[in-house]
Amino acid sequence: MNRDNNHTPLKRCSMLTKRIIPCLDIKHGRTVKGVSFTSLQDAGDPVELAARYSENGADELTLLDITATLEGRSTFLKVVEEVAAAVSIPFTVGGGISTERQVELLLSRGADKVSVNTAAIIDPSLIDRLASAFGNQCIVVAIDARFTGSKWEVMSHAGTKGTGKIAIQWAKEVYHRGAGEILLTSFTADGSRQGFSLDITKDVSCSVNIPVIASGGAGKPGHFLDVFTKGQADAALAAGIFHYGVVSIARVKAYLAKNGISVR
Amino acid sequence: MSQCIKIIHYKAGNIASVTHALSRLGVQAGLATSPDHLKGTDKLIFPGVGHAKPAMEVLRQTGMNEAIRNYRNPVLGICLGMQLMAEASEEGPMEGLGIFPGSIKRFSDEVKVPHMGWNSLHELSSPLFKGVNEGSHVYFVHSYYLPVSQFAVASCEYATRFTASIAKDNFFGVQFHPEKSGTTGALILKNFLAL
Secondary structure (H helix, E strand, O other): OOOOOOOOOOOOOOOOOOEEEEEEEEEOOEEOOOOOOOOOOOOOOHHHHHHHHHHOOOOOEEEEEOOOOHHHHHHHHHHHHHHHHHOOOOEEEEOOOOOHHHHHHHHHOOOOEEEEOHHHHHOOHHHHHHHHHHOHHHEEEEEEEEEOOOOEEEEEOOOOEEEEEEHHHHHHHHHHHOOOEEEEEEOOOOOOOOOOOHHHHHHHHHHOOOOEEEEOOOOOHHHHHHHHHOOOOOEEEEOHHHHOOOOOHHHHHHHHHHOOOOOO | OOOOEEEEOOOOOOHHHHHHHHHHOOOOOEEEOOHHHHOOOOEEEEOOOOOHHHHHHHHHHHOHHHHHHOOOOOEEEEOHHHHHOEEEEOOOOEEOOOOEEEEEEEOOOOOOOOEEEEEEOEOOOOHHHOOOOOOOEEEEEEOEEOEOOOOEEEEEEEOEEEEEEEEEOOEEEEOOOHHHOHHHHHHHHHHHHOO
């Protein structure tokens, strides 16, 4: 396939670079999923891992709290504080956020943005309230979507429950309610390493006027090129391939730059 | 000689990021919430995120608007902080501190708003950018911008060319977030501290 001259023209030409965002899943204050940075003293330490990704060219980080307990939450706050002190790039935190108070705590500990998911599905007005209290630039709405064979359905509760909502309609709604960014995860592609779900990414990206981060399915540098050109994503998030060292952020960026994508 | 640096704290700033960034440079900054906190300070940092109008209200209520205007040592406005130092803003709309000429405008809907991510700096002309290369990337998050004027000391492009940094007398402003812009941002903050 000749990719050199057949890029879908980028809808909006600017010097703004495409962002590559590694995601760290954090449970009880430790990163989960294997990590293959052999030079790390403690691969489970989110602070050390965040600092390493920051040095290696990550444009932002996402920290996802996958603990459900209250003790887990306070441990997570401490991680957020330590990452904020150590790392000089922006980071988003998510996982179980449902109240203004939680957002206030996370932002005051140094998080730049928060992402909400299930709580916003249960009570969409949460998005309006958070956007008006903290500014829409720091409110990310995470949308987990699955292709049912006929439509892209929004999933809640970490992808375990179908909601009946159509992804594109939910994306438009969260945009109108004041979300500053959408993190779109394809549960159909997630973990497959067969590439991002390009069609739904493009549909969402073209129907809202806020940045869209594509997530799920990254397996090689070409997948990132595809999601930025055909998928029209503004940023791409990946976990496994970076953690396991399948490919480095530097290699992804070098490949993108070679193919005409503006990266940092 | 250690300097007394304070961060203006008025409920609209993400002060944790700025505090951490200064701390990484070995500077422990205090917070200033009222005009008398400015006495004896060598430099001020004026951060800001969120909506312009309520932020300006807080500055007026606390008298910080006049205090900033009359301050004679270096001040660095960051993001909304910089925008509040302009004459006026479409966001609100509202009147600003009037330190920098020009009026804040909203990006057109031809581009995604907010302008979020790493973009490049051009036309650098200030001691703030000593050692910073043309085209260096820094992190932006904003929906409104200040058009370029004779006081611009760095520009950036997103649908239009806009002021990435501005300087007039003792007042400096950056539209991007140096505290979140990796090593480039750290160098810019260091340059400000060295003024």
